[in-house]
Amino acid sequence: MIHHHPTETTLAAYATGTLPEALALVAATHIARCAACRQAVATLEATGGAVLDEVTPVALSGEALDRLLVRMDEPPRAVPPVLNPELPAPLSRVSLGRWWPVGPGVRYRPWRASGVAWGGLLLAQPGRSLPRHGHAGLELTCVLSGRFADGSGEFAPGDLSEPVTDHDQPPLVIGTQPCLCIIASEGMRLRGLLGFAQRMIGR
Amino acid sequence: MNQPGPTRSGPDHATLIEAVALHRDRAAFADLFGYFGPRVKAWMLRAGCNATAAEELAQETMLAVWQKARQFDPARAGASTWIFTIARNLRVDTLRRERHPSDLMPDPAAEPEAPIQADRVLAIAQREIRIRAALTLLPPEQAEVIRKAFFEDKIHAEIEKELGIPLGTVKSRLRLAIYRLRAVLGDLT
Numbered sequence: 351m352i353h354h355h356p357t358e359t360t361l362a363a364y365a366t367g368t369l370p371e372a373l374a375l376v377a378a379t380h381i382a383r384c385a386a387c388r389q390a391v392a393t394l395e396a397t398g399g400a401v402l403d404e405v406t407p408v409a410l411s412g413e414a415l416d417r418l419l420v421r422m423d424e425p426p427r428a429v430p431p432v433l434n435p436e437l438p439a440p441l442s443r444v445s446l447g448r449w450w451p452v453g454p455g456v457r458y459r460p461w462r463a464s465g466v467a468w469g470g471l472l473l474a475q476p477g478r479s480l481p482r483h484g485h486a487g488l489e490l491t492c493v494l495s496g497r498f499a500d501g502s503g504e505f506a507p508g509d510l511s512e513p514v515t516d517h518d519q520p521p522l523v524i525g526t527q528p529c530l531c532i533i534a535s536e537g538m539r540l541r542g543l544l545g546f547a548q549r550m551i552g553r
Numbered sequence: 554m555n556q557p558g559p560t561r562s563g564p565d566h567a568t569l570i571e572a573v574a575l576h577r578d579r580a581a582f583a584d585l586f587g588y589f590g591p592r593v594k595a596w597m598l599r600a601g602c603n604a605t606a607a608e609e610l611a612q613e614t615m616l617a618v619w620q621k622a623r624q625f626d627p628a629r630a631g632a633s634t635w636i637f638t639i640a641r642n643l644r645v646d647t648l649r650r651e652r653h654p655s656d657l658m659p660d661p662a663a664e665p666e667a668p669i670q671a672d673r674v675l676a677i678a679q680r681e682i683r684i685r686a687a688l689t690l691l692p693p694e695q696a697e698v699i700r701k702a703f704f705e706d707k708i709h710a711e712i713e714k715e716l717g718i719p720l721g722t723v724k725s726r727l728r729l730a731i732y733r734l735r736a737v738l739g740d741l742t
Contacts, residue, residue, distance in 0.1 A: 357728075358728040359724045359727050361731075362702055362731060363702075366641065366702055367641040367642070368702075371649050389735075390735065392629075392630070393684075393731070393734055393735050394734075395630065395634050395638055396631065396634045396738070397684055397688070397699065397703060397734055398634065398638070398641065399630070399632075399633030399634030399636070399681050399684070400633065400684040400688060401596070401703045402589070402596055402636065402637045402640075403592070403681065403685060405592050405595045405596055405599070407591030407595055408591050408594045408598060408607075409591050409594075410590045410591055410594055410608060410612070411608060414586075414590065414608070414611075415583060415586050415590075417612065418612055418616055418619070422616075422619055424616070424620075426617070426620040426621065464648075465649065
């Protein structure tokens with residue numbers, strides 16, 4: 351049962367295609383598991399469809415249709431290969447770097463993403479805290495396995511954390527299993543050891 | 554303006570897409586092209602593309618409509634909605650020159666589905682019509698934020714700057730508008 355969801359504005363940015371790639375990957379991981387958010391995205395996409403119907407058309411060039419008619423036998427664009435079959439579908443084709451130790455019991459594995467946000471996988475052992483983020487911009491965390499808790503509640507697989515206010519309590523891995531999350535953040539860098547590792551890795 | 558006109562809404566376009574899917578019907582495709590091509594181009598222009606890029610992305614969108622017509626499932630999305638998502642994904646791909654998560658997500662439309670339920674298809678087609686009606690009924694300040702988010706593709710901080718209202722207000726207006734649209738649509742997924 352999923353208890354923690356992205357905010358409506360984040361879902362709207364996802365549906366209109368304006369969420370930076372790294373954040374969109376975290377959102378997609380949650381949405382793939384969450385029927386309520388899939389429904390919200392469907393509503394927003396239908397709004398996009400209504401907007402398309404409403405817009406004042408702008409004529410295409412005169413030969414546009416003829417040009418397309420000769421291209422109709424082209425094969426559809428190739429889908430990128432699956433690189434990480436062990437990860438949920440939205441992450442399976444993402445190009446990931448190596449694991450980096452970023453503190454006792456915590457490892458981080460960045461992915462390459464375009465845009466103003468960065469992200470990666472974070473693996474923390476039971477009893478460890480997840481690294482603190484600054485809260486200068488949007489920050490998303492989705493649990494893949496294990497559980498953590500912070501000032502706003504407990505997060506189990508599928509739950510998405512989108513802190514809207516600063517809270518002092520750092521996320522702490524609870525239970526007996528390590529906690530694997532995907533994280534993404536825009537505009538600022540992580541503090542402490544993870545921040546240091548991030549600078550070493552280059553992003 | 555291009556044929557067919559705006560009176561030819563939802564269900565007809567779905568039928569045309571199915572004719573493309575089942576019979577590779579070029580006349581049906583030409584109709585879809587005439588209606589959606591110029592609209593996708595207009596949307597791309599509003600979203601900040603230059604004229605060349607908007608033209609190219611509109612053509613690529615329509616080519617994808619031809620290629621992916623078999624994946625169109627009228628029980629999941631109306632014709633306009635489906636084409637909007639194709640256009641959006643192509644634009645995102647162009648911006649990122651990479652993949653978009655929606656392409657990476659398992660596409661339920663690609664899998665064979667249970668027999669299509671006629672009432673559901675009708676309800677989905679009605680959804681676009683209801684959304685259009687609901688958009689005209691939103692309070693002006695909510696409609697403005699929705700339009701900026703969709704038409705002009707503004708990120709929320711840009712809307713904040715442009716309207717001169719705090720980000721929190723942008724977000725709460727957007728949230729209220731989305732609640733209202735969802736209420737209009739009920740439980741269709």
